Amino acid sequence: MIRLSGIARTFLVGGEEVHALRAVDLGIAHGEYLSIMGPSGSGKSTLLNIIGLLDRPDTGTYELDAKNVTALSDDELARVRREKIGFVFQFFHLVPRLTAAQNIELPMVLAGIDPAARRPRLARLLAEYGLEERAGHRPDQLSGGQCQRVAIARAMSMGPTVILADEPTGNLDRHTGQEVLGVLERVHHNGGTVVVVTHDPEIGARSQRRLRMLDGAVVADEKG
Amino acid sequence: MRYADFVSFTFASLRAQRLRTVLTALGIAVGIAAVILLTSIGEGLHRFVIDEFTQFGTNIIAVNPGRIQTHGAPLGAVNTVRPLTIDDALALRRAAHVQAAVPVIQGNAEITHAGRSRRVTLYGVGAEFGAAFRMRVALGQFLPEDDPRTPRAFAVLGSKAAMELFGGDNPLGDRIRVGGERYRVVGVMQSKGQVLGFDLDDTVFIPVGRALEMFNRESLMEIDVTYEPTAPLAEVEEGIKRILSARHGSEDYTVTPQQKMLEVFGTVLDAITFAVAAIGGISLVVGGVGILTILTIAVAERTSEIGLLRAVGATRRGILLLFLGEAALLAVLGGTAGLLLGWSAALALHLVLPALPVHTPWSYALLAELVALAVGLAAGVLPARRAAHLDPLDALRSE
Numbered sequence: 001m002i003r004l005s006g007i008a009r010t011f012l013v014g015g016e017e018v019h020a021l022r023a024v025d026l027g028i029a030h031g032e033y034l035s036i037m038g039p040s041g042s043g044k045s046t047l048l049n050i051i052g053l054l055d056r057p058d059t060g061t062y063e064l065d066a067k068n069v070t071a072l073s074d075d076e077l078a079r080v081r082r083e084k085i086g087f088v089f090q091f092f093h094l095v096p097r098l099t100a101a102q103n104i105e106l107p108m109v110l111a112g113i114d115p116a117a118r119r120p121r122l123a124r125l126l127a128e129y130g131l132e133e134r135a136g137h138r139p140d141q142l143s144g145g146q147c148q149r150v151a152i153a154r155a156m157s158m159g160p161t162v163i164l165a166d167e168p169t170g171n172l173d174r175h176t177g178q179e180v181l182g183v184l185e186r187v188h189h190n191g192g193t194v195v196v197v198t199h200d201p202e203i204g205a206r207s208q209r210r211l212r213m214l215d216g217a218v219v220a221d222e223k224g
Numbered sequence: 225m226r227y228a229d230f231v232s233f234t235f236a237s238l239r240a241q242r243l244r245t246v247l248t249a250l251g252i253a254v255g256i257a258a259v260i261l262l263t264s265i266g267e268g269l270h271r272f273v274i275d276e277f278t279q280f281g282t283n284i285i286a287v288n289p290g291r292i293q294t295h296g297a298p299l300g301a302v303n304t305v306r307p308l309t310i311d312d313a314l315a316l317r318r319a320a321h322v323q324a325a326v327p328v329i330q331g332n333a334e335i336t337h338a339g340r341s342r343r344v345t346l347y348g349v350g351a352e353f354g355a356a357f358r359m360r361v362a363l364g365q366f367l368p369e370d371d372p373r374t375p376r377a378f379a380v381l382g383s384k385a386a387m388e389l390f391g392g393d394n395p396l397g398d399r400i401r402v403g404g405e406r407y408r409v410v411g412v413m414q415s416k417g418q419v420l421g422f423d424l425d426d427t428v429f430i431p432v433g434r435a436l437e438m439f440n441r442e443s444l445m446e447i448d449v450t451y452e453p454t455a456p457l458a459e460v461e462e463g464i465k466r467i468l469s470a471r472h473g474s475e476d477y478t479v480t481p482q483q484k485m486l487e488v489f490g491t492v493l494d495a496i497t498f499a500v501a502a503i504g505g506i507s508l509v510v511g512g513v514g515i516l517t518i519l520t521i522a523v524a525e526r527t528s529e530i531g532l533l534r535a536v537g538a539t540r541r542g543i544l545l546l547f548l549g550e551a552a553l554l555a556v557l558g559g560t561a562g563l564l565l566g567w568s569a570a571l572a573l574h575l576v577l578p579a580l581p582v583h584t585p586w587s588y589a590l591l592a593e594l595v596a597l598a599v600g601l602a603a604g605v606l607p608a609r610r611a612a613h614l615d616p617l618d619a620l621r622s623e
Contacts, residue, residue, distance in 0.1 A: 054535060054617045075539045082537020093532040093620065097240035107536040109229045154536070 001161065001193065002028040002051060007060035009046050009216075020046040022216040023060070028162070028195065033188040035204040036197045038213035045166060047213070048197045052085050052164045053077045065161060082111055086155025088165035088184070092147040094139040094154075100146070101126065101135040104153045111158065121157065129153040129183065145176035152183055162193040169203060181206065225542060234549040238557075241522075248511075248518045249558035252600065255508030256562025256592050257569060262504045263588040264570040266497035268581030273489060277482070280357040283455075284482045287316070287447040287464065291478055305476045307443030310372045310433060313350065315471060316447060319463035321455035324352040327372070327432045328446045331439050333403040335379075335428050337389045344385045345427045346402065348435020354380075354413075356450045359424075364396045364411035367431055375431030379407035382427035383415040402428055403438050457481055501588055505595065511558060512599035515551050519607035523547065530611050531619025540612040547608035548601060555600020559593045 009021040020043045028034060028051075036044045049055035050062065053069060061070045069080055087093075094103045104125055108118045126132045129149045139147055148168060155163050165184060169177030181203060188194045196207065204210050212220035225233075238245045289308040308327075316325035326349060333346040347353070354366040362383060370376055379402055386395050386409075395409045407430060416424040432444070451460045461479055469475050523530070530543055538546075567584060574582040 049617055052535070054620070075541070078534065078537050078539045078542075081535060087535050089532075089620070093528065093535075095529055095532070097236055106533075109233070110225055110533065110536060110538050110542065112226050112229075114226070115228075158537075 001030045001065060002026070003063040004051070005061055007047075007050060007057040007062065009043075009050065009055065009057050019216045021050070021057070024216075024218055026211075026218065028193065030161075030193055031188070031191055032193055032209055033185070033207045034195045034209045034211060035207040036195065036211045036213060037199060037201065037204040039199065042213040043216040044197045044213050046216075048164055048166055048195065051162070051195065052087060053081050082107060083158055084161040086152075086158070086160035086163040088148070088151050088155050088163060088168045090167040090170040092139070092144075092151045092171070094147055094150060096139050099136050099138055100131055100142060100150045103139070103150050104131075104157055106154060107158045125153040125157060143176070144172045145179055148172065148176075148180045149183060152180070152187070156187065156192075162195060163187055165194065165196045167198055168196060169198070169200070177203075225538075225545075230545070230549060234546065234553050237522075237546075237550055238553060244518055245554065245557070248514050248554050249561060251511030251514035252508065252555050252558025252596050253511075253562035253565055255504065255511040255599075256559050256596055257566035258507045259501055259504030259592040259595075260563065260566025260584060260589050261569050261573070262500035263497055263592075264566070264582050264584040265573075265580070266493075266500045267585040267588070268583040270490075270493040270497060271583050272581035273493060274486060277486060277489065280359075281450065282482055282486065283451050283453045284356070285449045285451065285460065285464065286480045286482070287449060287468070288445070288478045288480070289443050289476070291476055306472045308447055308477060309442075309444065310350075310436075312468060312471060313444070313447045314372065315467050316449055316464060319449070319460070319467050321451045321460045321463065323450045323452060324350075324356045326350045326353045326356050326448045326450075327444045328353070328448055329432055329435045329439065329441065329444050331435070333428065333438070335381075335385065335389065335400050335402050337395075337398065337400040340389055342385060342388050342426075344382070345423075346435065346438075347427060347429045348432040348438075349429055350432055353429065353448075356448060359416060360414045361411045362414040363394065364409070366411055367429060368410070370431060372431070372433055375433050377405065377407045377434065378410045378431065380411040380413060380429040381409060382413050382425040382429075384423065384425035385428055386412045388426075402430060405434070405438065457483060497585070497588070501592075504592075508592070508595060508599055511596075512555075512603040515554050515600055515603040516606065518554075519547060519551055519604055520610075522550070523607045523611045526611075527614060527619045527622040530614055531616050531622065534614075534616035535620060543614075544608045544612035547611050548604045551600045551604025551608065552597060553600075555596045555603075556593075558600075559596035562596070563589060563593065 004024055004026040007021055007024045011018045011020055024047060036047060038044045046055065050057055057070065061068060064080065064084060072080065095106065101122060105118055105122055108121065126135050129152060131146065131149060131153060134142060134146055142150065168184065169180055172180060184194055184196065198204055208223060210222045211218055287308065290305045310327050313325045313327040316322060329348040331346050332343055334341050334343050350372060351367045351369045354361060366380055367378055379400060381395060389400065395412060398409050399406055400409060449464060461481060464479055465475065468477055533543060570582050570584050573580060
């Protein structure tokens with residue numbers, strides 16, 4: 001489903017070239033639960049951003065759902081992100097003036113989906129992520145765990161091919177983090193593909209497949 | 225993005241910053257109000273001046289003796305200006321479409337009655353003067369249709385002159401002295417008030433033949449020709465010129481249709497209205513700068529939100545439109561408020577100072593609204609472009 005071959009990405013930092021990714025090859029199958037671990041600067045976030053089409057590789061090709069997405073235009077990338085990628089961020093990234101329900105709905109609104117078609121999907125998402133009673137609350141009236149659940153529901157709203165979570169528990173206490181992880185795992189159990197970037201080995205250990213990165217290269221790929 | 229969603233998203237953004245929104249829209253509102261108030265006064269002035277001139281009717285052509293020309297041309301070519309005479313006026317009555325040709329001479333004279341005397345404006349006119357200039361008689365009648373060369377010594381008084389000389393008494397049939405000659409009062413005019421500073425009530429009207437003798441003049445000052453309102457002006461002008469040129473041997477007179485004068489006035493007054501609208505437009509531009517400032521700040525504050533919108537599938541164009549939409553909405557809100565503000569200010573002004581002519585030209589109001597929208601959009605372009613060109617990844621990280 002996701003096929004990266006020879007992906008390299010170089011940044012210029014203070015006039016010096018930093019190789020964030022060096023010729024990474026990676027395949028992710030449908031329904032996989034994958035964690036990417038490694039110290040900061042190992043390239044794990046860059047890899048996730050490239051998978052999420054927020055960043056472009058300097059070399060290499062990226063196939064998503066058997067389609068080469070390496071050379072798409074900016075607008076086409078936006079459309080693919082909208083339809084196939086669900087992002088979950090460390091800092092939630094909810095729009096502060098919108099309610100929980102409006103935040104969840106946002107990708108559908110941007111996609112121009114009819115309100116009549118949005119309503120049942122929204123109701124289902126609110127129920128699925130236990131947010132029915134918080135639907136009318138704004139982010140500042142929600143707890144961290146609730147915020148992240150809203151973010152996951154938003155990521156799921158367009159029925160994406162893959163959920164990409166960048167340190168989803170990094171801004172939560174341990175207990176809430178476990179709970180949010182449980183929500184992501186439920187997405188996986190229901191057949192979704194989940195990629196989690198984390199530096200926490202305990203969280204990484206919960207996934208079926210564990211990628212370890214160092215200096216822009218995948219150094220370990222364990223399953224089971 | 226659906227249109228309704230677009231509007232409600234934009235509204236939500238503005239509602240989230242209520243004070244800011246109100247203050248920014250106020251900038252535009254003040255601009256619009258200024259445009260509307262100033263053009264209302266300009267347009268009121270326009271109407272006032274035009275009304276002053278048209279109260280005598282618009283289908284009048286003035287014929288004056290002499291011609292504006294360059295002197296000092298070849299020696300020997302003697303330019304003679306023949307006087308405009310009462311006979312000329314009589315001849316002009318035969319021109320096509322002409323209803324009346326009124327000879328006019330104007331001067332000052334002292335009128336006395338029973339020991340009281342007053343210096344007033346004297347008009348020596350033909351009998352049709354009152355009808356031609358839509359001036360009505362309050363008492364008695366206007367000057368009768370005598371033979372213009374040997375008219376009887378009748379006088380008609382302006383309302384103020386009559387009041388000053390006779391007090392409340394009825395002057396009809398009484399004798400007065402005008403410039404030392406004896407006249408019998410046959411009528412009193414209705415009050416006409418002041419027209420551009422001339423008091424039309426402090427007057428006395430006598431037959432033009434007598435006035436010429438009194439002032440010892442050969443020539444009339446003017447012949448005022450009225451014509452059928454539906455007649456083509458050029459044809460009427462042509463007819464007048466043909467008759468007068470035949471009588472004088474050359475075109476030694478000047479023909480001025482009032483419609484042409486009105487056109488000139490109209491052009492000047494339109495220019496004034498436009499100028500004051502432009503002055504109001506300056507404050508509109510200042511309001512636009514307010515929108516520019518606020519939107520620039522908003523883009524900076526909402527960078528991470530822009531990153532998120534891009535991540536969940538908004539295109540650059542989508543982001544551009546969202547911020548342009550906010551700018552346009554601010555301008556339209558301000559514009560609507562300004563319209564109400566300006567209009568009520570114009571109404572209030574009219575109530576407080578009834579003498580000041582105020583009239584709101586709706587074409588300008590509509591134009592001002594469109595300008596406000598254009599200013600809003602123009603002010604929104606820069607910040608909206610900045611927002612659209614943010615790199616989604618950098619924007620997301622900006623927190």
